[in-house]
Amino acid sequence: MMMFGLPYETFFLIVGFPLFWIIYTLVFLYSSRSWKEKFFDRDQN
Amino acid sequence: MNTTVLIFLVLYYVVVLGIGYWALKRGGSENLEGYLLGGRRIGPATTALTLQTTSMSGFMFLGAGSLGYAQGYYALWFAFGDIGGGVLNFSVIGRRMRKISELFGALTAIEYLEKRYPSTILRIFSGSLTIFLLGFYVLAQFIAGGKGMALVTGMPYPYALAIAVSIIVLYTFMGGYLAVAYTDFFQSIIMLIGVLWIFFAILYELGGFTSANNMIANIDPSLLTVWGKDLGFQGQWGVIAGALMIFSIGYLGWPHVVTRHMAMKSPATAREAGAWATVWNLLFVPTPYLIGVFAILVIPGISDPEMAIFEVAGKLLPAAATGLVMAAIMAAIMSTADSLLLQTGTIAARDIYERFFNPDASEKQMVFVSRSLVLMIAVFGYFIALVEPPSVFSVVIFATSVLGSAFLPAYVCAVWWKKANTPGALASIFTGATVAFLWEYLSVVSYTTIAPMVAGVVSSTIAMIAVSLLTQARYPVSEEILDLIDEASKIRPIPENMLNKSSALTIESVELESHLRKKK
Numbered sequence: 001m002m003m004f005g006l007p008y009e010t011f012f013l014i015v016g017f018p019l020f021w022i023i024y025t026l027v028f029l030y031s032s033r034s035w036k037e038k039f040f041d042r043d044q045n
Numbered sequence: 046m047n048t049t050v051l052i053f054l055v056l057y058y059v060v061v062l063g064i065g066y067w068a069l070k071r072g073g074s075e076n077l078e079g080y081l082l083g084g085r086r087i088g089p090a091t092t093a094l095t096l097q098t099t100s101m102s103g104f105m106f107l108g109a110g111s112l113g114y115a116q117g118y119y120a121l122w123f124a125f126g127d128i129g130g131g132v133l134n135f136s137v138i139g140r141r142m143r144k145i146s147e148l149f150g151a152l153t154a155i156e157y158l159e160k161r162y163p164s165t166i167l168r169i170f171s172g173s174l175t176i177f178l179l180g181f182y183v184l185a186q187f188i189a190g191g192k193g194m195a196l197v198t199g200m201p202y203p204y205a206l207a208i209a210v211s212i213i214v215l216y217t218f219m220g221g222y223l224a225v226a227y228t229d230f231f232q233s234i235i236m237l238i239g240v241l242w243i244f245f246a247i248l249y250e251l252g253g254f255t256s257a258n259n260m261i262a263n264i265d266p267s268l269l270t271v272w273g274k275d276l277g278f279q280g281q282w283g284v285i286a287g288a289l290m291i292f293s294i295g296y297l298g299w300p301h302v303v304t305r306h307m308a309m310k311s312p313a314t315a316r317e318a319g320a321w322a323t324v325w326n327l328l329f330v331p332t333p334y335l336i337g338v339f340a341i342l343v344i345p346g347i348s349d350p351e352m353a354i355f356e357v358a359g360k361l362l363p364a365a366a367t368g369l370v371m372a373a374i375m376a377a378i379m380s381t382a383d384s385l386l387l388q389t390g391t392i393a394a395r396d397i398y399e400r401f402f403n404p405d406a407s408e409k410q411m412v413f414v415s416r417s418l419v420l421m422i423a424v425f426g427y428f429i430a431l432v433e434p435p436s437v438f439s440v441v442i443f444a445t446s447v448l449g450s451a452f453l454p455a456y457v458c459a460v461w462w463k464k465a466n467t468p469g470a471l472a473s474i475f476t477g478a479t480v481a482f483l484w485e486y487l488s489v490v491s492y493t494t495i496a497p498m499v500a501g502v503v504s505s506t507i508a509m510i511a512v513s514l515l516t517q518a519r520y521p522v523s524e525e526i527l528d529l530i531d532e533a534s535k536i537r538p539i540p541e542n543m544l545n546k547s548s549a550l551t552i553e554s555v556e557l558e559s560h561l562r563k564k565k
Contacts, residue, residue: 004254004255004258005254005255005256005257005258005259005261005262005269006118006258006269007269007270009270009271010118010269010270010271013121013125013271014118014121014331017124017125017128018128018327018331020129021128021129021132021323021326021327022323022327024129024132024133024136025129025132025319025320025323028132028135028136028316028319028320029316029319029320032136032140032313032315032316034536035140035312035313035315035316035536036313036316038313038536038537039311039312039313039536039537039538
């Protein structure tokens, strides 16, 4: 079974790992959305 | 030699030296915090890209291409972990390490460890281990830089090496961390443009991604699997785990990389830096491995696979683009060499000279000593690099495994686990370094199929947990340090009273408090 000339296993890993890290980054960005505001006072000083 | 290529290289060197001079004028060497950490005012994009380029080195243009050329898509296991290495660093320790390092008043990654786990033995051992391993690493980057210059310019190796080393030393000497961080930022852009240019050129040459894969299948279908040539790595999960870990969680334990957190403008900088790291990694990291795989079709049967990316660039790109690619390769080497050189010099100055020989040194004296040590290490490194000692590159291969194995639990537990104490940290650093070193040195991987990094990290983590718990009653973490860990976990600016309090926190005071508590 091939996709883009690659075995399915290779193709899904090539897509899957970057996708995992993109989701991880988005979750990190969402969970830390208040950081800038909460550290704001200090950043201004 | 090609004039266009030379013009690109000269332009590139002029820009990096200009950044060094700009950093000097911007106060990069005004005081010790300015020289070692850029005054803790580095923004998210520069923080992210200096962390990435420092951790990657010339390996991405030499080793990554070679691995792809020899093992096909198996090589991408390294990229799968590496893509998330930056965001993992920033999300796990970035914010907390930035905050607690300021509370400790720590200026180097080793000093930070001593303030968290008060022990002079820990500082001597960690400082010496880091200087030794980073010293070899610097040496390998010097050799790679000298060889790259010699290849591009046609100069004899000693002159090429002298030019490469002089440029790195000059901007590091002038602007310290500020110069290193901003040159790394510039170099990351050059690296990205260079590698993407070659990638699109090779895809164009082969008629696209699917067509290139079909051609590889005609030569050897096993190269399209993630199990290596002739399925040599099939089922070797210990080796694959090592490939995934070394460039993902691995650099949570590299002192020259985690220093980047301490230099951020604010703890909140970690948030955007994580996003910058992921975007840059998605574009950059898998590409050299894929170029290596497709190089099998463009330049079959080359004698030295490490030259695969150079050869592809030379064959497919016009002269101007080749110049840019050569600048990109030099950028990859120099962006690591400058950080390693600065870290080795500053650890020797701050963690050995000031801590044990001259505790009363003034700020100006320490900047002078740090600069002098950077210069001395560079001159010493130059003369050793001239003779190209044969074992240097093999030492570098496990330097990264040893560093990651030794320090990973110590850095992560420093901010996440209040029970992590000094005996636990000492046991963890010693066990991790020893196991990873012996695993590689005795080739244990060949009969266990478990990578040194996996063995090292597992054993150092077990040592940290077991020894910290067993010695908790006798060696509790001091109240002052516990307060600072608590504060580091809070998402708020450091209260003024804590900054004043922490400035009075010395190793002696913490050790005294711990001693009194034991007596009670």
